Amino acid sequence: MAVYLVRRLMQALLVVLAMSIIVFVGVYAIGDPVEILISPDADQLERERAIRALGLDLPLWQQYLVFLTNALQGDLGRSFVFNEPALKLILQRMPATLELAFGAMFLSILIGLPLGLYAGLRPNSAASKTIMAGSILGFSLPTFWVGLMLIMVFAVQLGWLPSTGRGETCSVLGFIGLQPCSAGLQWSWLTGDGLAHMVMPAINLALFKISLVIRLTRAGVRETMLMDYVKFARAKGLSASRVTFVHVFKNILIPVVTVVGLELGSTIAFSVVTESVFAWPGMGKLIIDSINVLDRPVIVAYLMIIVMMFITINLVVDLTYSLLDPRVRLENKGT
Amino acid sequence: MAAPTLEVRNLRTHFFTRAGVVRAVDDVSFTVERGKVLGLVGESGSGKTVTGFSVIGLVDPPGRIVGGQILFQGRDLAKATEAEMRDLRGNRIAMIFQDPMMTLNPVLRIDTQMIETVLAHKKVSHEQARQRARDTLGMVGIPSPDERLKSYPHQFSGGMRQRVAIAIALLHEPDLIVADEPTTALDVTIQGQILAEVQKLAQTTGTSLIWITHDLSVVAGLADDIAVMYAGRVVEHGAVSDVLDRPLHPYTAGLIGSVPSRNKRGEPLRQIPGMTPSLLSLPPGCAFRSRCPRAAEACLAEPEINEILPGREVRCFRPLTETAEQAA
Known part of the structure; x- marks a missing residue:
């Protein structure tokens, strides 16, 4: 186990290094931020001063080495636009995105698993057919449109839920009363008002994932129900609920965990549409703005953080496999 | 003589598929006396497995x-409720499946799968259930059952898994075990061991x-009686030595003739x-007619x-009786 973890961490380091080169070169190729950052009226001298100040006069490989040296010391560069450390900018926005992504994931499991299980166990019932038809809608309706409709119905027409923003926020330490709410990383889910603000964006983000989990679970259940070991479990005289929730359920969790893990990563990284519709001040909004003005340090820092996040999620998923399926032997992987 | 353990009378199990009604089991009758072994023989698709599942009440839709x-x-049992059947299954009637690689749940430990069976039918402590599981594993010849x-x-291995499956079937000392080709997927030496084991257990319990x-x-080598099935029906039924020595039905004779021998x-x-x-498009009349060397107008x-003949149903x-033989 320990050997496996160390090996995985080494691999992760290599992936991060490779990604940093790809990201850096890719962003370099997009265009010259100077054109956007410096006013067109500036003269040649001002331009050159600015270029030197941003470190853009060095050749690419030197820029990369500077970046790498700083990155190893925890400095991912300063934003050209905000003149603040890129990492700080991103971390400030991170709680908003994380709570939205986890909220959506939570909803998709909470709703998707039971519905999928039901649809798999009774494939021919009217309720199951409704569920499956609904999941097709969940797949195909565009996120932005659903978001707008949610706002129109629940915020504008009914006035039940707030339409935009994060509402009241609080820090974890503040929530348990150790320090004032305003200190530390701010979370919406710790306050009632914040939760009310989260409901619609989380549902909006979850809709696709709910559909995905429903279809995966249903397919898994239908496949597993035909297996001999399920029939054998029934031949042992076990109750239907024991067969379903122990024998079938544990077997269908593996594909569900895989997909939910991958989806969690991409939700955190690319929930920009939902964040824009609900004016949710998360990382997605920040990265789009940064790309528009070619704020290279922020783009690079963001992508590096996302890479590490994916690596972490994949590791957690692999560790979960070994819990779920005894045939997965971690020691033998990666050799 | 005591009542037989199982008496199946005119059993019909049909599958209602989109392509039509499949008469997988059509008018099957047989009797299994206490402590006896009935061999249910036939080609693939003859309905022998469906007969087994009918007995234990596990025929899945579209079949019933x-x-x-x-x-x-x-x-x-054809009239028993699902709850009554669940009480009997694994308890008084047990089943062993064909492919030992597929019958045990791959993600659950052996103890989980055995203990749940004990607890499904007996109100005993977890520890007692585990002891019962361990004893039964020992009984079917699995070394160091505590560890296993x-x-x-x-x-x-495959043979060991089948022993575990047999142990699970034996947990409650059932009155009847339906064994669906339990040795087909095993190699011949393991098959021999398992057969001997099962025969011994059936006799002692x-x-x-x-x-x-x-x-x-x-x-x-194993059965007392034999029922030969063809196209969902029993075509010949009798004591195993009689049927194998002197088959009456041309199909039985054909089956025996196709066994390699020294x-x-x-x-x-x-x-x-x-x-x-x-089975979707059985011709009228005898289903074996088109393959039968003795087929005639009748x-x-x-x-x-x-x-x-006494004790011989066909x-x-x-049939291949003496007189018919001479006539032909």
Whole structure:
């Protein structure tokens, strides 16, 4: 186990290094931020001063080495636009995105698993057919449109839920009363008002994932129900609920965990549409703005953080496999 | 003499598929006495497995039992509720499946899978259930059962897994075990060991067995009675030595003729021409007619199963009796 973890961490380091080169070169190729950052009226001298100040006069490989040296010391560069450390900018926005992504994931499991299980166990019932038809809608309706409709119905027409923003926020330490709410990383889910603000964006983000989990679970259940070991479990005289929730359920969790893990990563990284519709001040909004003005340090820092996040999620998923399926032997992987 | 453990009368199990009604089991009757072994023999698709599943009440839709009686110790299982069947399954009637690689749940430990079976039918403590599981594993010849209980199925070989499955079937000392080709997927030496083991267990515990197989040599060594199935029907039924020594139905004779034996070295194996007819489109009359060397006009009608010699039932208009032999 320990050997496996160390090996995985080494691999992760290599992936991060490779990604940093790809990201850096890719962003370099997009265009010259100077054109956007410096006013067109500036003269040649001002331009050159600015270029030197941003470190853009060095050749690419030197820029990369500077970046790498700083990155190893925890400095991912300063934003050209905000003149603040890129990492700080991103971390400030991170709680908003994380709570939205986890909220959506939570909803998709909470709703998707039971519905999928039901649809798999009774494939021919009217309720199951409704569920499956609904999941097709969940797949195909565009996120932005659903978001707008949610706002129109629940915020504008009914006035039940707030339409935009994060509402009241609080820090974890503040929530348990150790320090004032305003200190530390701010979370919406710790306050009632914040939760009310989260409901619609989380549902909006979850809709696709709910559909995905429903279809995966249903397919898994239908496949597993035909297996001999399920029939054998029934031949042992076990109750239907024991067969379903122990024998079938544990077997269908593996594909569900895989997909939910991958989806969690991409939700955190690319929930920009939902964040824009609900004016949710998360990382997605920040990265789009940064790309528009070619704020290279922020783009690079963001992508590096996302890479590490994916690596972490994949590791957690692999560790979960070994819990779920005894045939997965971690020691033998990666050799 | 005590009542038989199982008496199946005119059982019909049909599958209602989109392509039509499949009469997988059509008017099947047989009896299994206490402590006896019935060999249920036939080709693939003859309905022997569906018969087994009907007895234990595990016929899945679109199939269902449409007629007949399954009298288990005098009680008709065809009319039992699902809850009553669940009480019997794994408890009084157990089943062993064909493929040991598939019958144990791959993600649950052996102890989980055994203990849950004990607890499903007996109000005992977890610890007592574990002891019972361990004792039963020892009984079927698994070394160091305490350790093996903590293993997962993939850590066992095929033969060992089948022993575990048999141990699970034996946990409650059932009155009847339906064994669906339990040795087909095993190699011959393991098959021999398992057969000997099962025979010994059946004799000591008085358990009756329905042994479903297509392998006549297995039946010859193990069974007391034999029922030969063809296209959803029993075509011949009798004591195993009688039937194998002197088959009455041409199909049984064909099956016996196609078994390799030492006396016929060098000769090509005889085989029954043609294939099992599709159960969706059975021709009228005797289903074996098109493959039968003795088919005649009479076979265009539906044959009934009749006791034509003492203890010998056969479903044929032109059975291989002495007289028929001379006439032909």
